[in-house]
Amino acid sequence: MTNVLDVDGLKRSFDDLVAVGGVSFSIEPGEAYGLLGPNGAGKTTTISMVAGLLESDAGSVSVAGKLMTTKSSDAKRAIGLVPQDLAIYPDLTAAENLKFFGSLYGMRGASLNERIMTVLEMVGLSDRADDRSDEYSGGMKRRLNIAVGLLHEPQLLILDEPTVGVDPQSRNAILESVEGLSSRGMSVLYTTHYMEEAERLCDRVGIIDNGLLVAEGTRRSLVDSIGQDDTVHVTATGNLHHVAELLRAVEGVVTAAEAHGVVSVVVDRAAIRLPSILATFTEAGVSVVAVEVSEPNLEAVFLHLTGKALRD
């Protein structure tokens, strides 16, 4: 079966900065693939080349068997793009936005109107079709943003961090909209730095850091690849960077990293190692506010592979 997307050795630099240093992956029909990585990892640059918005320095992108470049109109018709930032006209209604973009894809007449209603229902905006989009809440605008990408029934829907800056309720609505796509046979390329989203939505996940794909596989295979280590999240106040360094020397600790007031510690057996971990905080003069122990997940995989917290 032909892959919907084949990315092979993709590279792109901006002056001396290597944004993408040789990324390869593929997506099968109906598969949801997640690119998981922190901000600045190279996700959006990769997406831009996959969507034909940016020329690559090296490597190739093939969508539904067609070579993608910035000038490939055929390959572009096979994708639907949901950019990270909103990409809708605020002075047009939802229906007008959809009608305009649908027309650009050659859709027209009754079939276009029918399709508009279908995608508005999919994203839960059918009752607000005739309202101007600048009257929408932030979450509703995000959902309209997705609806535009879905409109022409692309073989591959590319979503670039679609839930950034969205309230929890809208976020859930967006995730529900995306969840149903694979069952309709649409392939999805989803970038995020939220581990939970990648775990919930994606059949396979590629972990990207510093422009390189450091691991790829199903959630299960990625977790298994780092063993059965637990992760201890310690919320604390004080010099957390220093305490993370001390923790790396503690017996049983695989790695430790600090981000946003939380020290994440990957450890072989949390129940046994927890007392020595907490003692390290005390010795460093750091006050512990809360402790949470979790089983292996993609965040632990990322921490294990890169030595950095996912939301760094």
Add this chain to the structure above:
Amino acid sequence: MRQMFLIAGKDLRLRLRDRSVFIIGLAAPALLALIFTFAFGDALDLSGGGFSATYGFVDLDGGDAGAALADVLEGLDSSDQFEVTDFPSASAAEAAIEDDEISAAFVVPAGFSELVGVQDTAIEVIGNVDAPTGSAIAAAIAEAYAVNVERVSLTVGASVAAGASPDSIPALVQAASTQPPLTHLGDLNTVVRQMDGPTYAMAGMAVFFLFFTVQFGVAGLLEERRFGTWDRLMSAGVSKGTVIAAKAFVSFVLGIVSMAVLMLGAAVGLGANWGDPLAVSALVVMGVLAATAVMSVVAALAKTVEGAGNVQSIIAVTLGLLGGTFVPVAGGEGILAKLSLLTPHAWFMRGLNDLAGGGSISLVVPSLLAIGAFALAATLVALWAFTREVAA
């Protein structure tokens, strides 16, 4: 092509929904043109068409020289544009000026005829500050008359000095005074090709605001980036050239509609006579192309909508003022008049002036070529800027 029209149609819908295009493209120029017409109509009116003045005449001399000036003024009185009224004294004429009954008064002082050629004397012209054009014309008439009198005096004096007999002096005076005058006051309507005041004001404001109106089209390029829809369009397989062409097309349509409505409105509402429709249409089309090209340069080089708007406004105002859209500057000898020829505005106004006296499109070929050259140069710069942007 279909994608270009779809994008242009969407943009036009957005512009019509945003009512500022009506204000900038129609209401503001029409309102300002009306204000200029009422406030400065006399100053703007270089055509002579519609101009009229009433002059006062005070003859305290009672001699031949005063009577000769009275004859000149009587000639004016017989025209449609001038009316001359006699006053018994200078104070009576001044009172009439105070009451705005007359534009200026000619006062021939007592003993003028006897003193001419013997010692300094002068015809006094009392002007009305509220009628600057009429006063200036009166001063010019008096000066021309004085030159004529001086010529007679010189002729007689030279003849006597050369040995002419005193009996021949009346014949010499007659011969000298019947020479063609050095200054001729002809029919201003037929010798000067100029728009009348209201027409000039509307033409000036229309082309001045044209450069603001077309911004609404090309600024859409920057708005696509601000709305994030540029990437969406590119990912839909729309080429950059198609988007740019659509924006330029919107500018062109808005510019044409604005100019057409204003000029037709002026023709109906103010009685403006624009001249040959084909020639005027050619001027308008060329002017809109030039405006679109100039503003495209800014849109191609600017980074934000706000930045582009500021620069476009500065350019529009500078070119407009320099090009004589508020007050006439072209046609003179000064540096400003020469600089004005670097603007499409000046050539547009010059073209309309040429057409005001009648004639066909051949009259405005120089204007069309000048505006076309301006449009072409700006288009090439804009294309270079867009190409550079695309390459980046």
